[in-house]
Amino acid sequence: MAAAGDWLTKSYSYSGRKLIITKNNWSDVPPEILSLILSQLFFKDRHNFKLVCRSWSSVVPNAPQLPPPANSRHLHSPCLIIPQSSTPSRWKIFHSLHNAFYYLDVPPQVEHAEIMFSKDGWLLMSARSDFSPMFFFNPLTWERFELPPTDEPFDSICFTSPPTTDKCFVFGIFVFGTEFGLIRLGDMQWEIGPFNRGSIQPRICPPVFHCGVYHYLGSGAPRSRDLVTFDPMRTGPARCLPKPKWTPDGNEEDDDEDYEKDHELYLAEAQGEILAVFVYNAERKLSVKRWDFGVSHWRRVQSLGGKCMYVSRNGSFVETRPCHGLENKIYLNKFFGESGVLYSMATGMYHSIEGGFASRDGYRLACNFDFATWIKLRNYSNCVATHSILAITCNPKTQTTQRHRQRPRDADAKSLVGGGDGPDKPFLQIMLMSQPKSPIPK
Numbered sequence: 001m002a003a004a005g006d007w008l009t010k011s012y013s014y015s016g017r018k019l020i021i022t023k024n025n026w027s028d029v030p031p032e033i034l035s036l037i038l039s040q041l042f043f044k045d046r047h048n049f050k051l052v053c054r055s056w057s058s059v060v061p062n063a064p065q066l067p068p069p070a071n072s073r074h075l076h077s078p079c080l081i082i083p084q085s086s087t088p089s090r091w092k093i094f095h096s097l098h099n100a101f102y103y104l105d106v107p108p109q110v111e112h113a114e115i116m117f118s119k120d121g122w123l124l125m126s127a128r129s130d131f132s133p134m135f136f137f138n139p140l141t142w143e144r145f146e147l148p149p150t151d152e153p154f155d156s157i158c159f160t161s162p163p164t165t166d167k168c169f170v171f172g173i174f175v176f177g178t179e180f181g182l183i184r185l186g187d188m189q190w191e192i193g194p195f196n197r198g199s200i201q202p203r204i205c206p207p208v209f210h211c212g213v214y215h216y217l218g219s220g221a222p223r224s225r226d227l228v229t230f231d232p233m234r235t236g237p238a239r240c241l242p243k244p245k246w247t248p249d250g251n252e253e254d255d256d257e258d259y260e261k262d263h264e265l266y267l268a269e270a271q272g273e274i275l276a277v278f279v280y281n282a283e284r285k286l287s288v289k290r291w292d293f294g295v296s297h298w299r300r301v302q303s304l305g306g307k308c309m310y311v312s313r314n315g316s317f318v319e320t321r322p323c324h325g326l327e328n329k330i331y332l333n334k335f336f337g338e339s340g341v342l343y344s345m346a347t348g349m350y351h352s353i354e355g356g357f358a359s360r361d362g363y364r365l366a367c368n369f370d371f372a373t374w375i376k377l378r379n380y381s382n383c384v385a386t387h388s389i390l391a392i393t394c395n396p397k398t399q400t401t402q403r404h405r406q407r408p409r410d411a412d413a414k415s416l417v418g419g420g421d422g423p424d425k426p427f428l429q430i431m432l433m434s435q436p437k438s439p440i441p442k
Helices: 031-038 044-050 054-059 252-257 380-386
Strands: 010-015 018-023 079-082 090-095 100-105 113-119 122-127 134-137 144-146 154-159 169-174 179-184 191-194 208-210 213-219 227-230 262-270 273-280 285-292 297-300 307-310 317-320 329-336 339-344 349-352 373-375 388-394 401-406
Touching: 031 054, 044 054, 113 134, 113 154, 113 373, 122 154, 154 208, 208 262, 213 262, 262 307, 262 317, 329 373
Parallel strands: 307 329
Antiparallel strands: 010 018, 079 090, 079 373, 090 100, 113 122, 122 134, 134 144, 154 169, 169 179, 179 191, 208 213, 213 227, 262 273, 273 285, 285 297, 307 317, 329 339, 339 349, 388 401
């Protein structure tokens, strides 16, 4: 029986009834086949691919193409947006699949704005000055949709659908959780009302929209981390739905965790369920739980299956694994050196993507990216048709980055935004900062 991989190193032919097996060298595999194999590999497998032989290593480019080409299945891999206070006109973007950075220019209207929430490729943003209206912003197309102003800033906020749809509602909670704000995009005025929350204090963690109602994390007596429900279709005090009394079921570990001090909380909706990531105590112990609507209590999640989570203060979501080996992991908005950091549900440990760090606690992780926000960029194909792209080529001798402007083949100068590259024209700039080096835990 032929062993796995024999099709690469052996060829078979017949001379009459006699089977002739010809052995080939690994270096004789056609470059076209190698490139096809390489396109499906990431991290550890990509690293091992380079070690087979010199000819295989020569097929691996010096740096991944960022952003991925429009026909790539990895085009919409989630990215972490890191606004730069020193250069507000340019955002730093971390590409989770390639463990690399690039830069994205933003218009002047966005330079000093704060990201409030992220969903479906859109950002809900607010200027840092008081009473400034919030607006939706697409980082790739530069589209903006403005909302009416409010008298007070929101503590936490979310929206239901992209602003390009007619079902885009925005729901937010004001300071100290005493009032709520609700508006449908296109309306001229917010609906502002009292928040009848009882003794439950809303947390900063953004609400999530699920099955027609909003859910947000609360705190306070008698128990912490309750999931409170707000129904926009009801009126008066009935909008905040009562939480059934919880009877402990004997799961002492889960019950004890309910009283531990948490440092970080993240909420996400996934296939009809609400998931939460709790990071406890100084050790940064991490736990994933799902909300059991039957008994109104959190249940521990042991595995995400073929999914992975991306969590950040102003937006968290669940996605199908981008490629084999990356499932059952939680991508954080933290770094170890220049490498992104994830939490593996299989090992119960924090790992750097490049493989140089593994720990059960998060003491050594850089925490100065707390305001970085995950986003799944969309409409990139539209962006290519209307923007100039700064492509990357690397000089293997000097390892310096040379930049070349490229225009879409199917578009002439008139089809570009404004037809040029003036200061008010959208311009996407890409600059490679790092690349994967060694294995990711499986």
